[in-house]
Amino acid sequence: MRKYLVVAVDSSRARFFCLVPAEVPEMESGPNLQEIEDLVNPELEEKGRDLWSEDKSGRGMAPASGAAHGYDDHRDRHIEELEQRFARQVTSQVSRQAQQHRSEVVVIAAEHRMLGYLREALKANLPGGVELADTDLNISKLNIIELQEHLAKKGLVPARTPPHG
Numbered sequence: 313m314r315k316y317l318v319v320a321v322d323s324s325r326a327r328f329f330c331l332v333p334a335e336v337p338e339m340e341s342g343p344n345l346q347e348i349e350d351l352v353n354p355e356l357e358e359k360g361r362d363l364w365s366e367d368k369s370g371r372g373m374a375p376a377s378g379a380a381h382g383y384d385d386h387r388d389r390h391i392e393e394l395e396q397r398f399a400r401q402v403t404s405q406v407s408r409q410a411q412q413h414r415s416e417v418v419v420i421a422a423e424h425r426m427l428g429y430l431r432e433a434l435k436a437n438l439p440g441g442v443e444l445a446d447t448d449l450n451i452s453k454l455n456i457i458e459l460q461e462h463l464a465k466k467g468l469v470p471a472r473t474p475p476h477g
Contacts, residue, residue, distance in 0.1 A: 313331070313333055313343060313470070314416045314417055315330070315331070315413060315414055315415050315416045315417070316330065316331040316415060316416070316417045316418075316419060316469055317329070317330060317406070317409055317410050317413055317415035317417070317418045317419070318330070318331065318345060318418075318419045318421070318459075318463065318469060319402070319406055319418070319419070319420050319421070319422075320421045320422070320451050320452040320454075320459060321402055321420065321421070321422035321423070321426050321427075321430065321452055322422065322423050322426060322450055322452045322453075323353065323391075323394075323395045323398065323423065323425075323426055324352065324353045324398075325350070325351070325352050325353065325452055325453075326350075326351040326353075326398075326402045326405070326452070327347060327349070327350050327351075327452055328347070328348050328349040328350070328351070328405065328406075328409055329345040329346060329347050329348060329456070329459075330345070330346055330348055330413050330415075331343045331344070331345055331346075331469060331470070332344055332345075332346050334475070337475060337476045338475055338476050339475050340475055341472045341473060341474055341475060342472060342473065343470055343472065344456070344460070344472065345456045345459060345460045345469075346456075347456065348409065348413075349405065349409065351401065351402065351405055353394070353395075353398040353401075355394045355397075355398075395425065395426060395429060396429055398426075399426060399429035399430050399433065400433065402430060403430060403433040403434055403437055404437075406418060406420075406430075406434060406437075406438070407434075407437045407438060407439070410438060410439055410442055411439055415442060416441075416442065416443065417442070417443045417444075417445060418434070418438060418442055418443070418444050418445070419445045419446070419447075419463060419468045419469060420434065420444070420445070420446040420447075421446070421447050421449045421450075421451050421452070421459075421462070421463060421468075422446070422448065422449075422450070422452075423448065423450040424448045427446055427447075427448045430446075431446065445468050447463075447466055447468060449462060449466075451463075457472075460472060
């Protein structure tokens with residue numbers, strides 16, 4: 313069996329898994345994803361109120377009974393920068409985990425925008441000979457079995473098979 317490193321990412325969390333064969337194939341289903349690390353982006357873990365001092369963006373009042381006017385307080389750009397920073401951190405961890413586990417295939421499942429940040433950086437930073445596969449699925453909150461089922465349906469990891477006994 314090839315050695316897989318699977319990473320499920322959204323803007324606030326990255327979960328790292330390796331694929332391990334069943335210890336007793338006669339009695340257990342396998343291969344199975346096993347979580348090896350959970351990386352959290354504390355800056356984006358809390359949305360809205362906890363990130364900003366004011367809830368709403370884009371409206372202000374003109375002085376002295378004037379009409380409201382719109383403005384850009386750059387929240388979207390700030391969130392984008394926080395996501396890019398987290399993507400760089402994830403990329404570093406992917407490279408480290410791939411080396412540590414001697415991975416042959418790295419599978420990334422990430423929400424669309426995060427996947428865009430990760431793709432190019434990963435191509436440049438993965439150890440030589442490591443295959444990169446990805447999908448723009450936001451499945452980081454699924455349990456391990458559901459996550460493996462989604463990835464197996466896409467042909468990115470082997471499906472779990474019933475016991476051989």
